[in-house]
Amino acid sequence: MKILKLTLAAACIATAAPAAAETVEPRGDGVGTEYMVLEVEADEEAKAHFLRGLALLHNFEYRRAATAFESAQKADPDFVMAYWGEAMTYNHPLWQEQDRDAALAVLARLGATPEARQAKVRSPREAMWLNAIETLYGEGTKEERDHLYLARMRALFEADPSDIDARAFTGLAILGTSHGGRQIPIYMEAAGLLEPGFMTNEMHPGILHYLIHSYDDPVHAPLGKRAAERYAKVAPDAGHAQHMISHIFHALGDWEASEAANVLADAVVDRQRAAAGRDPSDCGHYNEWLVYALLQQGKDASGIVSACRKQAEAQIAQGADNRLGWGASSSYAVISTWQGVDTGNWPDPLAGTGDGFILARTKLAHGRALASFGNETEVEAALSDLKSLAADYAEILPQVEPDNRTSINWLDRAVAQAEAVLTLSNGDVDAGLAMLRAAAEAEMALPKAFGPPRIAKPSYELLGEQLLALGRKEEAAEAFRRSLEFAPGRRLSLAGLEAAGGL
Structure with a gap:
């Protein structure tokens, strides 16, 4: 079930991205290609494919970018930057993902060795781009290579600060060195490098995209509003671009705007799926953010949750690609648990998950513990499952x-x-409250994560609710305030703060 009707506020947001909001069947070319100015020496047809791939790369539309770069290679088989671009699609620094083997296979098609590849460059500038990516996928650990790559990108940028793509990719490379989560000094360093690019190329998708990532935390989100206002206009046919602006709205607690952005993002993806002969999807990243935004407004998200469950059941019937079980099942576990927390409508078990689908099973086990609050036997059983799954998760995660x-x-x-x-x-109130407080403080100590909370219910919110039930309103109000620092604009924390007399 799709949400197609926008609220008035959603319609206002849609006017910030007229191409996405008004064009029912876009050609699919609105990805920001017209803002690509990187100078390359190549066959004209190859150059056209390359520039489109470059725009898609900046939009994190990796599969589509790879296809465009492959088309550039066919048009000009020795065009170094076409292979550079395809290899770059296998590096996802902000998602903590890199497929080094796949990237090296792409480069090997250009030449069997770095020396053979370097012999094909057509300009000193192209040689610097190639050297940078050789370092990114060279020797050493990923963290070591990320820092070496950043050094090469700094040199590339400093050699020509007017190169807007060098500025954008250097900013992204800076962000990519924030290993283990958001480190504010690193993110602000990236923003400082990117901001001058915004002054000269205010519609460049890479500059806008990476500025949004630099600023998508509650403290800095107001600085990202300018980029968010432009980015959806720049790439109306890139679902990720439509979604990205909701990073800023989410951090600001602007749920109507976040809802509108993800409705548009989901619509873009569904049009692409339809063009490929596939059914629309009610699961996935954009639908997850949409469900969270709806719940924060007290709106009904059950249609999306129910439709996603059907897709999860279909995925389970087909079997997991890996034991973690990415996809519809994990997406359903996330949104159904959020719905349970917010509405008390907890999901029924997903049958047939077996030994796979650990992502879904861990989320649902945690949800069962929350849903069974007060029932010692049920909570204990859910906790036992959660601990067992956590051990499996810890073993498998490094492999995948x-x-x-x-x-x-x-x-x-x-x-x-x-x-x-x-x-x-169990009835041990004092010990339980102390454990909740410790859990909440530990959550706050982790690096700030963009987007919905990484835990279905913030522990400070749960602590506030317990304190409020005990009549300890001042303590409850403080817990709810801390919860709102952790998860800005969260509806249940705001309601709890009001009930505690803190508003």
Whole structure:
């Protein structure tokens, strides 16, 4: 079930991106290609494909970018930058993902060795771009290579500060060195490099995109509004661009605007799926953010949640691609647990998950612990499942996501919260409150994550609710204030703060 009707506020946001809002069947070319100015020496047809791929790369539309770069290679088989671009699609620094082997395979098609590849460059500038990516996928650990790559990109940028793409990719490379989560000094360094590019190329998709990432936390989000106002206009046919502006709205607690942005993002993706002969999707990243925005407004998200469950069941019937089980099942677990927290409408178990789909099973086990609050036996059973799954997760994660250093931290936080819930359900109020407080402080100590909270219910919110039930209003109000620092604009925390007399 799709949400197609925009509220008045959503319509206002849509006017900030007229091409996405008004064009029912776009040609699919609105990705910012017209703002690409990188000078390359290539066949004209190859250059056209390359510039489109470059725009898609800046938009994190990686598969579509790879296709464009492959078309450039066919038009000009020795065009170095076409291979550079395709290899770049396998590096996702902000998602803690990199497929080094796949990238090296792309470069190997250009030449068997770095020396052979370097012999094909057509300009000194092109040689610098190639040297940078050879370093990115060279020897050493990913963290070492990220820093070496950044050094090469700094040199590339300093050699010609007027090169807007060098500025953009250097800013992204800076962000890519913030290993283990957001480090504010690194993010502000990136913003400082990107901001002059905004002054000269205010519609460049890379500059806008990476500025939004630099600023998408509650403290700095107001600085990202200018980029958000422009980015959706620049790339109306890039779903990620439509979604990205909601990073700023989310950090500001502007749920109507976040809803509108993700409705548009989902519509773009569904049009692309339809063109490829595929059904629309009610799961996935954009739908997750949409559901969260709806819940924060007290709106009904059950249609999306129910439709996503059907897709999750279909995925489970087909079997998992890997034991973590990315996809519809994990997406459903996330949004159904949020719905349970916000409305008390908890999901029924997903049948047939077996030994796979650990992502979904961990989320649902944590949800069961929260749903069973007060029932010692049920909470204990859910906690036991959660701990077992957490152990499996910790074992498998390095194998399938070797660069992911943050997800396990949040799973540990879910376990700690469930342990506090069990203690409270046992009737040991003082110990349970102390455990909840410790869990909440540990959550606050982790690097600030963009987007919806990485835990289904912030522990400070849960602590505030328990204190409020005990009549300890001043303490409850302070807990709700801390929860709102952790998750700005969160509806249940705002309601709790009001009930505690804190507003």
